[in-house]
Amino acid sequence: MEESRSELDQQIRLPDGRFLGFDQYGRADGRPLFYIHGSPSSRLEFRIFGSDALVQSLNARLIAVDRPGIGLSSFQPNRRLLDFPNDLLALADYLKIEKFSVFAYSLGGPYGLACALAIPERLEKVGIISGAALFTEAELNKDINIARRIFPQERRTYPCSRKSRPNSSAPCYRFSMKKRTYLSWMR
Numbered sequence: 001m002e003e004s005r006s007e008l009d010q011q012i013r014l015p016d017g018r019f020l021g022f023d024q025y026g027r028a029d030g031r032p033l034f035y036i037h038g039s040p041s042s043r044l045e046f047r048i049f050g051s052d053a054l055v056q057s058l059n060a061r062l063i064a065v066d067r068p069g070i071g072l073s074s075f076q077p078n079r080r081l082l083d084f085p086n087d088l089l090a091l092a093d094y095l096k097i098e099k100f101s102v103f104a105y106s107l108g109g110p111y112g113l114a115c116a117l118a119i120p121e122r123l124e125k126v127g128i129i130s131g132a133a134l135f136t137e138a139e140l141n142k143d144i145n146i147a148r149r150i151f152p153q154e155r156r157t158y159p160c161s162r163k164s165r166p167n168s169s170a171p172c173y174r175f176s177m178k179k180r181t182y183l184s185w186m187r
Contacts, residue, residue, distance in 0.1 A: 011072050012094050020087055021072020025062045026055030031124075032097045034088060035064040038106025038132075042071035045105070062103075065091065067111060084111045085118035092122065101125040107132045 007024045014020055023043050037045040043064035055062045065088065066073035076083065092100055101124045104112025109131025116126045 009072065012091060014074075014087060014090050016076075018068070018074035018076060019072060020068075020074075020091055021066035022091060023064045025050065025052045025064070026058070026060045028061060030055070030059050030061035032061045032063065032092075032095075032100040034092075034100055034102050035062055036102060036104040036108035036111045037064065037067065037070075038108050038130075041106075042066050044071065063091070063095065067108070081110055081114040082118055085115045088115060089119060089122065098122070099124050101127070103127045103129070104131065105129045109133075 009021070010023065011019045011021050021043060023046070025046070035043070035046050037043055043066045046062070046064040050062070067084065068079055068087065069075035088102075092098075099122060102112050102115050104110075104127070106129075109128040110133065112126050112128050112131075116123065
């Protein structure tokens with residue numbers, strides 16, 4: 001078995017000239033797993049509940065990717081959800097990974113589903129944890145109560161502020177599940 005592959009703050013240039021940022025954790029010969037972060041967040045989100053030691057213990061190679069316009073990844077004008085699988089394929093090809101799994105969290109969920117739709121021949125598994133919808137279409141909002149509709153906009157307007165979390169001194173994100181629970185589906 002090869003040594004740990006923890007490599008942080010990496011970028012590749014995509015075929016269209018944009019950059020795609022990513023971090024790698026775990027074993028170089030581990031089962032490849034691409035992590036798609038939630039929102040508002042970045043590839044760094046994995047560090048909140050994961051670690052290189054955790055990924056190694058699962059005999060995995062985790063690649064945490066910044067979505068377009070976030071972190072080390074370039075903005076993509078007029079992008080669509082179905083553009084993202086091509087970015088992921090370019091990264092997989094660069095890393096010489098033929099088959100892989102995708103693990104998507106929260107608003108990363110739609111991107112994980114886009115991968116399942118667009119590139120099933122390259123995927124082993126797709127896992128979505130606490131998947132959320134993109135609230136860009138009126139039809140998606142019609143059955144959601146007003147508090148839930150306002151929450152995403154308030155976070156964009158006042159990110160991590162006390163105004164969006166009255167009477168709270170807690171950090172923006174708190175994960176209460178045990179670390180291993182998030183990745184145990186890989187076994």
